């Protein structure tokens with residue numbers, strides 16, 4: 001339960017630069033790297049404290065006093081150790097490479113920092129004409145969206161198999177791709193000749209800025225080279241190659257032995273040798289370059305061009321490409337080992353595992369260096385005699401130090417840079433390189449540094465690898481990857497057994513949250529607003545592969561779901577207090593409890609089993625949905641069907657059985673969702689268990705996760721209860737079709753299940769479930785039959801749209817035959833009047849035969865007898881009266897358990913007297929008296945058309 005914080009790298013530096021109003025590396029250096037480092041550390045500590053506070057508010061349970069911080073010397077020392085191994089195995093190298101470069105941050109960005117960092121923007125694109133040597137008045141036409149790279153031009157590339165034209169335009173000859181020529185709309189142009197690109201190879205040309213001193217090495221070699229990547233999709237089919245300004249161009253410089261001109265420095269300003277451009281910012285000069293080319297006759301046209309272009313992921317400034325020295329870890333040897341280790345991990349969802357394989361397959365060597373300040377100092381040293389070496393730990397640093405240790409506050413710049421160490425080979429004084437490390441090195445080493453792998457291997461072995469790690473799916477190429485890297489190097493296996501990943505939280509209706517945007521919501525405020533457990537349940541029940549939406553609608557929906565549970569809990573508390581229910585009393589054996597109790601206990605046992613299975617698979621959504629379904633049934637079926645047992649049970653045993661059953665359901669539920677809703681679970685547990693049960697554990701979070709023996713699940717009973725619930729649902733439809741008040745009993749409900757239906761044979765019309773169905777639907781009898789003949793009439797009508805055109809004049813005859821029932825059903829179709837009609841050509845419905853109404857689904861039909869008798873109507877009236885009296889009790893403000901005296905007058909009198917037991921027990925009336933006294937709470941009116949005058953008082 002150790003929490004931790006990523007503390008170093010560009011994200012911290014960028015924020016601190018904003019705080020201190022520093023705008024460049026020069027600003028930082030004049031501010032002082034020592035003060036800057038202090039400010040970065042302070043900023044991290046502030047953020048960590050805020051995050052810790054929020055996490056605690058959210059109910060996260062961690063050893064908060066021992067959170068790890070990646071800026072510690074221990075973390076750094078562990079990374080040094082791995083970097084030294086990389087050097088010993090020949091994986092570490094210094095590369096001269098074209099990298100994406102942020103001019104504001106003054107550092108290269110690596111491959112994994114570039115994904116998703118594209119924005120749409122508009123640049124000045126330039127069509128430039130470059131004179132072909134030895135062919136007067138003839139030019140290559142090239143196109144670029146980064147005009148600042150033209151002064152670094154070295155070569156031009158064509159595809160050898162593409163068609164190119166020589167075209168006459170305004171007295172000049174332009175060479176360009178044939179397809180491009182056709183779309184470029186050059187007024188008055190005509191084609192002189194069409195050639196293959198191969199015919200252009202080796203031609204020499206004049207560069208656009210050959211007069212600049214810096215262009216001298218390129219001037220000598222300008223020529224047309226062959227490149228298969230050239231396409232006609234955009235541009236002119238002739239690509240301007242500047243190896244100092246692009247990764248692919250740099251690659252060509254290797255294969256074609258081209259010089260590399262690096263025109264800009266680390267803040268993207270032109271360096272010496274670039275004449276009038278010197279000191280100007282590369283991204284500012286597009287128009288000036290266009291004007292300059294135009295003045296010198298090199299420009300065909302300059303136009304705005306909108307495209308997606310990469311930006312720095314931290315500061316959002318548009319990037320440039322720049323060649324510089326960077327440190328890399330070669331992945332050739334490691335790649336197959338990483339892929340093999342990743343395959344051993346259980347990925348949840350599985351798609352993340354495929355994503356990791358894909359990333360590992362396609363990633364390049366890892367650029368681990370950043371030309372920055374607040375970060376892991378790379379422990380790379382070169383001595384005065386040119387020996388290169390890597391220090392593998394803080395201990396090694398101290399051992400080899402010649403001077404500067406006394407000022408070493410911690411392993412950060414600038415203090416580390418003041419330490420001079422002796423070369424292990426020749427003992428000459430050696431200095432560290434200036435670079436710091438990629439922050440993903442810091443994050444990746446934590447499975448080792450937090451378990452103090454360097455100093456306490458036994459402790460590390462006790463906890464490594466982690467059972468479970470979870471983060472957003474983007475971490476596949478970031479943290480999950482870097483941790484995998486360290487783990488494969490040091491332990492030869494993945495650092496996590498199961499890897500969980502999730503999609504994003506979006507502001508409904510689907511916008512991203514922005515830390516600085518209007519929709520920014522602080523977690524603490526959200527917790528106060530909707531409750532931490534609502535937030536947690538929203539996430540817990542979410543399919544982690546899909547984005548979760550935050551807003552009033554989703555949180556209201558969660559609250560509504562939780563309210564169902566809360567109302568059941570509150571119902572229990574109310575009656576348990578009234579009845580002084582004692583959870584310490586001996587339990588009514590399960591087999592002596594009523595069927596519905598045994599059903600609930602079986603459903604509860606199944607829930608426990610399902611939750612365990614789901615959580616063992618790290619599938620919280622399935623567990624949460626099953627819990628919701630259970631508490632929904634608990635409320636709408638168990639409690640609703642059993643209310644009476646909590647205030648007027650048939651016997652003390654029946655009462656105890658009901659309380660004990662509901663108590664077990666609620667206390668088990670609290671323990672089941674305790675990991676997901678710790679606050680609600682604890683509140684319920686304290687009240688239901690801790691305060692009243694002898695020897696109860698202090699907290700729900702101290703109890704073990706529920707477990708039940710499998711034999712408590714009664715499959716047959718659950719199946720039969722499901723069938724009964726289904727019959728009740730169908731019966732409700734039939735009852736509402738009957739148009740008779742629900743309180744008026746009806747004679748009988750008959751159910752017929754298709755022979756192949758899953759519930760066929762589940763009910764028999766005799767047992768306790770039949771009584772449940774009768775009670776639910778207020779019918780006097782329930783019967784199951786094999787056939788629906790005589791109860792249900794099938795009505796078949798022609799689907800006129802389909803049949804009209806087909807049958808034409810035969811339609812009225814067919815319709816009449818269908819109406820009269822003169823047809824036979826065959827294999828889903830209908831045979832009628834010599835025609836066979838498909839299911840799409842008819843509308844089939846069902847209605848009751850006279851005296852019946854019907855409810856039907858795919859495999860079952862119920863028929864409700866609707867014929868009323870005087871007895872049934874009288875009972876219906878008595879039940880209507882009960883409802884009226886109970887409403888009156890509520891209006892009078894009586895307590896649930898208050899006993900009453902009921903007085904009455906008017907034509908209702910005979911009904912009250914006939915049903916005195918029913919009325920007395922259902923209204924808690926201890927006496928029913930004819931005649932009014934003028935005291936108490938009064939009501940008069942009509943019930944089912946019968947006049948009644950009522951008075952009631954507390955007994």
Ligand SMILES: [Zn+2]
Pocket residue numbers: 102103104105106312313314315316317
């Ligand atoms: Zn940046």
Ligand SMILES: [Zn+2]
Pocket residue numbers: 383384385386387423424425426427428
């Ligand atoms: Zn040396």
